Amino acid sequence: MSLGARDKLRAAVLSGVAGFVDAAGILSLATIFPAHITGELVMEAVVMSGGAPSTVSHLWMLPSFVLAVALAATLARIERRAGRTPTPVLLLLIAGGLLLFAASGVALHLTPAASRPLLGRLGACAAVAAMGFQNALMRESLHGSAPTTFMTGNLTQLVIELVDHLFSLGKKPGMMGDVERSVSRARLRTAGVALGSFLSAATLSALLTRSIGSVSALLPALLVGWLSWQAFRERRQRAAPVELANPTIGMRRPTPIQRPLFTQPRAISGTRFKAVRPVEAGEVADEKKTGEEPG
Numbered sequence: 001m002s003l004g005a006r007d008k009l010r011a012a013v014l015s016g017v018a019g020f021v022d023a024a025g026i027l028s029l030a031t032i033f034p035a036h037i038t039g040e041l042v043m044e045a046v047v048m049s050g051g052a053p054s055t056v057s058h059l060w061m062l063p064s065f066v067l068a069v070a071l072a073a074t075l076a077r078i079e080r081r082a083g084r085t086p087t088p089v090l091l092l093l094i095a096g097g098l099l100l101f102a103a104s105g106v107a108l109h110l111t112p113a114a115s116r117p118l119l120g121r122l123g124a125c126a127a128v129a130a131m132g133f134q135n136a137l138m139r140e141s142l143h144g145s146a147p148t149t150f151m152t153g154n155l156t157q158l159v160i161e162l163v164d165h166l167f168s169l170g171k172k173p174g175m176m177g178d179v180e181r182s183v184s185r186a187r188l189r190t191a192g193v194a195l196g197s198f199l200s201a202a203t204l205s206a207l208l209t210r211s212i213g214s215v216s217a218l219l220p221a222l223l224v225g226w227l228s229w230q231a232f233r234e235r236r237q238r239a240a241p242v243e244l245a246n247p248t249i250g251m252r253r254p255t256p257i258q259r260p261l262f263t264q265p266r267a268i269s270g271t272r273f274k275a276v277r278p279v280e281a282g283e284v285a286d287e288k289k290t291g292e293e294p295g
Contacts, residue, residue, distance in 0.1 A: 006234070008190075010091075010227055011145040014134055015194040016201030017220040018149045021098070023205035025127050028105075028120060028214045032058050034127040035134075035149040037065050064125040068097070068132030076140040088235055090137040091228035097130025098221035105214030123214050146194040154191040154198075161188040 018035040025034040033039055040058050072093060076086035104123025108116060135149055147153050164184050201220075208216035 006230070007142055007145065008193075010087075010231075011142055011148055011190075012193050012197045013223055013227060014094075014137075014142075014148040015146075015151075016197035017094070017098070017224060018131065018134065019151075019198035019200070019202035020205040020220045021101070021127050021131060021217065023202040024101075024209045024214055024217055025124060027206060027209040028123065032061060032124055032128070034061075034124065035131045037062075037128070037131070060121065061124060061128045064128045065132040068093075068129035069136045072133045072136030073140065076136070084239075085141065085231075085235055087137070087141040088228050088231035090133060090141060091224055091231055093133040094130050094137065095221050095225040095228055097126050097133055098217050098224060100126035101130065102215050102217040102221055105212070105217070108213060109215065127214075127217070146190045148194060148198075151195060151198050154195045157187060157191040158195060161185075161191065 022033050022035045025032050040061065044059050044062075072090055075089050075093070079086040079089055101123050104119050104126065108119050131149060138145065138148055142148075146157070161184050165181075165188070168181055168184070205216060208219070
């Protein structure tokens with residue numbers, strides 16, 4: 001709610017990206033949810049407990065997520081120390097991870113003799129890293145937005161706001177009630193947009209991934225790349241010096257501090273330190289000619 005229009009657009013697009021990557025991940029060779037690592041960790045716990053021996057372990061993707069978050073956090077701190085916003089760089093990292101995910105699908109199509117499980121794992125690592133970058137972006141830059149990968153929170157917020165709207169129907173009109181309804185509508189809209197983008201993009205991803213495989217990740221990669229380019233341009237515009245329309249605006253006469261000291265008449269004070277007017281060069285020459293001491 002505290003974000004601007006561009007940041008809200010980024011949050012909506014990133015919610016769609018998460019849904020797209022999740023659907024592409026589950027339909028690809030890796031069969032994982034890259035944007036929901038928590039669920040994958042639960043599956044790892046089940047595998048290690050011996051409860052589901054037929055389940056394939058996905059523990060290999062955890063280092064990809066951890067390293068991606070660490071890299072994004074490091075770059076964010078470097079950018080802040082340089083006085084720059086980290087949003088463009090983090091968006092560029094997300095686009096790079098998605099491009100690698102799409103490249104794995106291209107490699108599968110161009111080299112049928114290659115090891116399909118290996119390429120599938122490499123592509124899955126790239127997708128998980130992209131989602132790690134996105135989760136770090138939400139913490140480091142867009143922390144005032146609705147979650148873009150944690151849709152359970154958005155669904156919970158959506159239901160809560162709907163219940164609040166039902167309870168507000170019987171309230172008397174007033175300033176406090178209007179403010180509460182306005183805030184509730186804003187929250188409802190934010191959660192609804194994020195959830196709708198996620199589900200719509202997941203449906204589109206399912207259709208494309210069934211046809212062309214993980215090459216479909218090229219679409220979200222291009223979208224995030226566009227967001228990154230837009231963020232870089234916005235940062236350059238903010239860093240550009242602002243020129244005044246009329247730089248000569250000011251006082252007609254300079255203040256006493258701006259005047260030369262020797263042109264300011266100073267009254268003789270009653271203290272032992274007297275105000276002495278500096279002697280000009282021409283006056284010194286005249287006094288030498290007359291034999292008088294300069295005083």
